[in-house]
Amino acid sequence: MSILIKPLISEKMTKAGEKLNCYGFIVDRKATKTQIKKEVEEIYGVKVERVNTLVQRGKSSSRYTKAGMIEGQKNTVKKAMVVVNKEQKIDFFSNI
Numbered sequence: 001m002s003i004l005i006k007p008l009i010s011e012k013m014t015k016a017g018e019k020l021n022c023y024g025f026i027v028d029r030k031a032t033k034t035q036i037k038k039e040v041e042e043i044y045g046v047k048v049e050r051v052n053t054l055v056q057r058g059k060s061s062s063r064y065t066k067a068g069m070i071e072g073q074k075n076t077v078k079k080a081m082v083v084v085n086k087e088q089k090i091d092f093f094s095n096i
Helices: 011-020 033-044
Strands: 004-007 022-027 048-056 060-065 068-073 077-084
Touching: 004 033, 011 022, 022 033, 033 048, 033 077
Parallel strands: none
Antiparallel strands: 004 022, 022 077, 048 077, 060 068
């Protein structure tokens, strides 16, 4: 199983990628920083300088339907912010 689940593609992360060479990924909850660094270097062929991780807790959500109120919980995810070398870039849209 892969450690990287999917890249974070949003307006905020795109700007961070352009200005700071910082790219975001949703990763496996049990993954360590060294495992994430190794995986990004293998898949994208870049030199990773730094990895920051955070665990975003799942929010509770509720909605009103015809049958009544439905309550639930969104999933808890682990995110990794990866800073690569200044001369290198990651292009998520190259294989589309």
